[in-house]
Amino acid sequence: MPSTYLIALGSNRRHHRYGAPQAVVQAAMEELAAFGTVTARSPIIATPAMGAAQRRFANAAAVLESELDPPSLLAACKHTERAFGRRPGQRWGxxxxxxxxVLWSGGxxxxxxxxxxxxxxxQRRFVxxxxxxxxxxxxxxxxGLRLIHHQARLTRPRPLPR
Known part of the structure; x- marks a missing residue:
C-alpha cells in the first residue's frame, strides 16, 4: 500500500538548464513524479534568506503518494538534489x-x-x-495538531514587551 508524504522544496540559486530558483522548484516538482504520484502542488512562494544564505528562496510543497519507504525516498531525494547540482556545503547556505x-502517513x-x-x-513559515x-x-x-494549527501558532500576533 502506498504511503503519503509531504515534501518541502526550496531553491535560491540558478540552474544552468532551468534558470531562476522558481523554475528550479517547478522542475523539481515534476521530478518527484518519478517516485510516485504527486497528488497536490502548492504555489511557489518567495521567502527571505535564512542563516548563511545570501539570496531569497523560492519555496513550495508537494504531496506525494509513493511505494517507497522513508529511507528509500530520502535516498531518491538526495539523488535528485545532486542531479540538480547540489553539493555538500555550509549548513543553511x-x-x-x-x-x-516533512511528514509521512506512517507517522x-x-x-x-x-x-x-x-x-x-x-518553526518555518517557508514550509x-x-x-x-x-x-x-x-x-x-x-x-495530533493539524498543519493549520502549527501555522497559526507561528504567525499569531504577540504582545510587545513592556
Missing part, C-alpha cells in the same frame, strides 16, 4: 535545490539519517505556508 521529507520515523516529522518544520495551501488538515504526530 545557498543551494540549487533542497528537498525535505513518526527516527533513524540516524532521517527524522519524520522534520524536526524544525513547525508551513506552502504546506497549508495543499494539506492544512494533515494531522501531525505525536501531538
Amino acid at each position: 545557498d543551494r540549487v535545490l533542497d528537498l525535505d521529507i 513518526v520515523w527516527a533513524s540516524k539519517m532521517l527524522t519524520i516529522p522534520h524536526p524544525a518544520f513547525a 508551513l505556508d506552502p504546506a497549508c495551501a495543499i494539506a492544512a488538515d494533515w494531522r501531525t504526530r505525536p501531538r
Whole structure:
C-alpha cells in the first residue's frame, strides 16, 4: 500500500538548464513524479534568506503518494538534489535545490539519517505556508495538531514587551 508524504522544496540559486530558483522548484516538482504520484502542488512562494544564505528562496510543497519507504525516498531525494547540482556545503547556505521529507502517513520515523516529522518544520513559515495551501488538515504526530494549527501558532500576533 502506498504511503503519503509531504515534501518541502526550496531553491535560491540558478540552474544552468532551468534558470531562476522558481523554475528550479517547478522542475523539481515534476521530478518527484518519478517516485510516485504527486497528488497536490502548492504555489511557489518567495521567502527571505535564512542563516548563511545570501539570496531569497523560492519555496513550495508537494504531496506525494509513493511505494517507497522513508529511507528509500530520502535516498531518491538526495539523488535528485545532486542531479540538480547540489553539493555538500555550509549548513543553511545557498543551494540549487533542497528537498525535505516533512511528514509521512506512517507517522513518526527516527533513524540516524532521517527524522519524520522534520524536526524544525513547525518553526518555518517557508514550509508551513506552502504546506497549508495543499494539506492544512494533515494531522501531525505525536501531538495530533493539524498543519493549520502549527501555522497559526507561528504567525499569531504577540504582545510587545513592556
